[in-house]
Amino acid sequence: MNDRLERLAAVVRADVLIRLRRPSTAVIFLLLSIVPYKWIPEVSTGRTLIEIGGHRALYNSAAIGMGTAVLATFFIGLAGFYVISNALRRDVLTRCGYVIASTTMRGSEYIAGKFAGNVAFLTLFVSGYMAVAMIMVIVRGEAPLEPLVFAKQYLLLLPPPIVFVSAIALLFECTPLLRTKLGDVVYFFVWIGLMGSVTAMVDNGVARSWTPYLDISGLGFMLQQTKIFYHAKSLAIGASRFDPAKPPFVFEGFRADSLQWLVPRIVATLWPMALLLPARLFFHRFDPARVRAVPNEQTRRTWLGRFNLLANPFARLAGQLGRAAAAIPGLPHLLRAAIIDALASLSAFPLTMVAMLGIAIAATTVPEQALFAAVLPLAFAACALALADIACREKRAGTTALVYAAPTLRTHFVGWKFASTLLVAAAFLAIPVAKAIALRPASAASLLIGVLFTAAAATTLGILSANPKTFIVAFLTFWYIALSDHGRTPSLDFGGWYAKATPSITLTYAAFAAGLLLLAQLFHTWELRRSW
């Protein structure tokens, strides 16, 4: 092997090992492996994996393979990006990047190595998941397991999203503005937009000649095959209702017997690699004049950072309020600490205070319909971004020992973080929620429980994963599903935006919030015993 290949292999190997050995990888893998159990229900429940026109597909290797491959596509497209989007940042933070920059390794070699590392990790992850998913054919199958048929569904769906996510994650990491929290949000909408628009265009036959090549998620490919081979206009996947009176049909899997089907999938796998060119162009090669081990939003090097610094008067105000809160006599220690922590969160990123102000003004000026349909959902999304790193800030900054040295914070860490998260959430949502309650008093409970649920989820996911991206991706995905549903499914109306949540649904969300906090407390107690 020549030197370049040796270096490339070393980067790939190190990246894969680092990620595979992370405890969070095992947790995510286990969680993802459990989903097929619900995704492929017992036929006796009246639900099935694939439903076309009321008919259910027989549980064979092709059907279960396709159903679980679609699930893997969703996972790679959404969570995959956040799982792998720290390949460069790790080298910046550890300063190993400086050593890499002082070797003869070319920037393009490094980018190629990181890309190959991303692809290798995601491929390994999906292969493991596929092996576990095959068990579902044994558990629920109505036909024998055919591993090659099963794997074929994955081969036709997964390569484009794996390559796309691996490449775009690097592009985002290399690009100054996109390597911030803003990039995490932008990516979410890029993926949702790409998936939705291409699927719709492929399905409707608009610009048919080129859209299949952009069909990264493979959903358009799937819908087209369904339309042509099963003469169906719609298809439901995953725990869908079917008509038991109609006979089941045999799904034979995706067809790839002609170039018409194969070429678009191959092209959709290859073109995302072009994203590596701008990534290489923007790559800083760890030059300290271009990148530093501090968040971009806190430097003058990015537009976001500059806007943020312009908002510094708000930060000073938050600092003064924090000092005033600390001086209030008789205030319980934990509440005092929570107020200070919440204000510190706001002053660390003063633009959030500008956003809060904007939301408050919008909430007071827009009519009722716009408040519920637009301002409240947007306020929840903006609030989620501000809440994401409150519970994991100490672990990421290495100041946990400092915090644990303060009275009561060691044992009441979860309560403290939940209180400060709730305070920041209240600062964001108090005015829109208050106006919403005034307009629709019946929605008061669901609106308030929605705020509690959001704060509890941010606290728990922050504590469990020590990574703000976990909450951002989980919440935004849930938020997007709820928003797209427009209140048709009452159980998704967690924030009371559509006035569809029944008391039992609201109570369920309250129970979820309590359960999440309990989980965080159990994890914290276990961690204290293990490491502190």
Added chain:
Amino acid sequence: MLRIESVSKRFRSGNFGVRDLSLSCGGGVLGLLGSNGAGKTTLMQMIATVTRPTAGRIFFQDVDITANPDALRRRLGYLPQDFGVYDNLTAYEFLSYFAALKGVRSRAKIQQMLEMVNLHNSAGRAVGGFSGGMKQRLGIAQALIYDPDLVIVDEPTAGLDPEERVRFRNVLAELGAAKLVILSTHIVSDIESIATQIAIMRRGSLVALDTPEALIRDSGAASLEAAFLHVINQEPLPVAAGAVA
């Protein structure tokens, strides 16, 4: 061996990290002293070809490394300040990774370096569980794995216990006998005994460059630490192009 000609580094903010600095030196151990923000790290990063000077040139063995950085990179060992590790790799895997990046394929060499920094008994352990000193020793091992001609180490003894500090000082002194070692530190005693030359920086400029004995003698101080304090509290000395063989 190393010649720096009127090098400056100006950041986008307009601040200078290093301003019009010139020096030249042969082999031995060059100790770099200065207060926080004096520009030591920026100077070392420029020599290590991690960042480019905004003005001036740097030569190593008469090759302009600002124009041809690879000429130095093939012979450089660099340990940055606050060096971190990949927590989930073992010490052996971590060192193998950097060995591969530097074109070192010999397993025996990796083992030898682990023994040199006294980590051979922990080679199979994940480095996330290492103490600060152990991580620093691993960083030192990766810097030296290449048999470099130029070794640049930025605050290398931070986190090491006294025994390890002495051990590491001896390694650097041995290396300095045949090669050039540039060592930056706040701990004056770390370089007092091994440095053949000492450069003192203040606000991005070189304010003194001499042997430890000459610095002590010229400042009239009783120790190198006192001489350092004496120098940085004075107006800049006229060191236009200090040269020590």
